Amino acid sequence: MKNILNFIKSQKLLVVFIVIFLASSFTTKYFFSFTNIINLLTQVSTYGIVAIGMTFIVITGEFDISVGSVMALSGVVVVSLINSYGLAVAMLALIAIGFIVGLINSLLVIKVKINSFIATLGGMIFYRGIAFLITKDGTPVLPKVEYYNKISTGTLFNIPFLVYIFFIIVIISEFILKKTTFGRNIYSTGCNYEVAKFAGVNVVFYKTAAFIICSTGAALAGLLMSSRLNTAAPIAADDAALSALSAVVLGGTSLSGGTGNALKTLVGLMILGLIVNALNMVGISSYIQLAIKGTLLILFVSIERYFQNRAQAVSS
Amino acid sequence: MNIKNNIKLYLNTIYRSYTMLLALIILIALASILSHSFLTVQNITNIFRQVSVMGCVALGMSFVIIGGSFDMSVGSTVSLTGILAISLQPIVGVFWAMAISLIVGVSIGLINGTIITSINGTQGDSFIITFGMLTVIQAVALIITKGFSVPGSNNKSYIFIGNGDIGVIPFSIILFVVSAIIMQIFITKTSHGRNIYYMGANSEVAKLIGIKVKFYKIITYMISGAMAAVAGFILTARVNGAAPKAGVNLEFEAVTAIVVGGIGLKGGEGTLVNTIIGVLIMGVISNAMNIIGISSQNQLVVKGIILIAAVCVDIRKKGIMGEG
Incomplete structure (x- = not known):
């Protein structure tokens, strides 16, 4: 009995997840169908990849709100390039976008010492502007190759590739964070920047790496999203940063950095996904869902800070 | 040594407030050389009309930034209050429609401020x-309008706010200037204003010397919300209609103007004179880009760079002064 209570205490969110899951499956008969579960997983996968990348950057104690614009930019660039030069060039461009954006962000945040929110806010506007420039007044770009759509929607055992890609990324990220020196140093960079620096951790390198991982994740998500929708629009994914941050924070990764992991973010994502899925089933409009998402973000951050303040008050 | 430091500080203050003024003058000169249509009375009034919306938002947000925080929700507040002001008019009349919108704007500020102070929020x-609030308000605006635009008001005095002139001067710019003067007096000449500076410079110290930090933080957010509502009036009166996404990116443009004007994002410094100069610079740049024929979406590229560049310059200046 005690063990069960301890488990519930340590895994509050997983319990919340199971409760919502069971509640949804009892309230609507369609919920617990294979199609719907796969639907749910497909829905969370694109922003999920962004959220996993975001987890890295939040662990180092920074934010990146330019991810939505990077998704739009990478979608537009990849589709335009694939139409004229093929997949290889497009993939190179994708990696280049992730790398360059991450490098610019980290340069602004680490070297120039701009608050990461402002630096990526500027980036958010800038990259979306570039996506508009490329597409000439915002007309969506359509892929002319057949296989492009298949990258996300092609299936293996009736499960879309997108879902596989997402879970592979979750597993790799969890492994990197938990089992490698690289991951440990990411945590120590976020836990206490100065101490990590004095302990000989190359903090600049690890923060830069986290920024690059985050924006590369966003670029990849941009490709997968445009592949799923079979179109790339410069206005796409304007709520990506919000959704990803909500998932990260809900999963229990602290915004002050130093804690959290990819699995936690996965749980956060699944809870948000379940909520959206349930709302869709009841027929609540996407606008109300947007309001709920925003409210949840405010709520999670407030609750987390509240408990942090209380813990600090107790310890002092 | 002390005197020398003081002189250095004084020179720096002058340098900071006048460099941007100089930049503005140079920009105007450049623009008028590049295009003959720039320095005409009609275009100048046009610039003023265009900047008055973003200018009001920036004035309100300056309070929040000087107080050491940040307000991303103003853009959607502009959308929401604009929608309310237009769509409530047939039901309750112009006066009450505007009053309710203003109350909504102030309440949004109150909610922001209350949440942030109750969790001892950092910047x-x-x-x-x-x-998060930006998203919630945006969603409310979309829910009310079901995503569609709201056709404009047929009340002449309401349209006057955005389109009317007193003499040759547009009414909206008079509204902007009058608000700016009142707010400038409030923040530089009253003890409340001083307390906001103390709070922005060092919130812990301000608390220790007995300043009601929570109260002043909430006040700054309420001012920001109120000015966003005023901007909502001007915008919807000018284009004579309201759209649920009309205010998108306004928070970004306002921050850019504020930083360009020379108010540091760390808080505790700068006055509304900086904001006005920044707003005018951004107005001239937008106008020049319009004249050249760059679409507003493509202008985003330039504006994103300007924000980052301005923040870099701000941080470098502090580095020179040894504060960074």
């Missing part, structure tokens, strides 16, 4: 909280 928290 980072204020970003995230108001970022």
Whole structure:
């Protein structure tokens, strides 16, 4: 009995997840169908990849709100390039976008010492502007190759590739964070920047790496999203940063950095996904869902800070 | 040594407030050389009309930034209050429609401020909280309008706010200037204003010397919300109609103007004179780009760079002064 209570205490969110899951499956008969579960997983996968990348950057104690614009930019660039030069060039461009954006962000945040929110806010506007420039007044770009759509929607055992890609990324990220020196140093960079620096951790390198991982994740998500929708629009994914941050924070990764992991973010994502899925089933409009998402973000951050303040008050 | 430091500080203050003024003058000169249509009375009034919306938002947000926080929610507040002001007019009349919108704007500020102060929020928290609020208010605006635009008001005095002139001067710019003067007096000449500076410079110290930090933080957010509502009036009166996404990116443009004008994002410094100069610079740049024929979406590229560049310059200046 005690063990069960301890488990519930340590895994509050997983319990919340199971409760919502069971509640949804009892309230609507369609919920617990294979199609719907796969639907749910497909829905969370694109922003999920962004959220996993975001987890890295939040662990180092920074934010990146330019991810939505990077998704739009990478979608537009990849589709335009694939139409004229093929997949290889497009993939190179994708990696280049992730790398360059991450490098610019980290340069602004680490070297120039701009608050990461402002630096990526500027980036958010800038990259979306570039996506508009490329597409000439915002007309969506359509892929002319057949296989492009298949990258996300092609299936293996009736499960879309997108879902596989997402879970592979979750597993790799969890492994990197938990089992490698690289991951440990990411945590120590976020836990206490100065101490990590004095302990000989190359903090600049690890923060830069986290920024690059985050924006590369966003670029990849941009490709997968445009592949799923079979179109790339410069206005796409304007709520990506919000959704990803909500998932990260809900999963229990602290915004002050130093804690959290990819699995936690996965749980956060699944809870948000379940909520959206349930709302869709009841027929609540996407606008109300947007309001709920925003409210949840405010709520999670407030609750987390509240408990942090209380813990600090107790310890002092 | 002390005198020398003081002189250095004084020179720096002059340098900071006048460089941007100089930049503005140079920009105007450049623009008028590049295009003959720039320095005409009609175009100048046009610029003023265009900047008055973003200018009002920037004035309100300056209070929040000087107080050491941040307000991302103003853009959607402009959309929401604009929609309310237009769509309530047939039901309750112009006066009450505007009054209700203003109350909504102030309440949004109150909610922002209350949440942020009750969790002892840092500047980072204020970003995230108001970022969430941006989404919530945007969603409310979309829910009310079901995503469609609202046709304009047929009340002449309401349209006057955005389109009317007193003499040759547009009424909206008079509204902007009068608000700016009142707010400038409030923040530089009253003890309340001083307390906001103390709070922005060092919130812990301000608390220790007995300043009601929570109260003043909430006040700054309420001012920001109120000015966003005023901007909502001007915008919807000018284009004579309201759209649920009319205010998108306004928070970004306002921050850019504020930083370009020379108010540091760390808080505790700068006055509304900086904001006005920044707003005018951004107005001239937008106008020049319009004349050249760059679409407003493509202008985003330039504006994103300007924000980052301005923040870099701000941080470098502090580095020179040894504060960074």
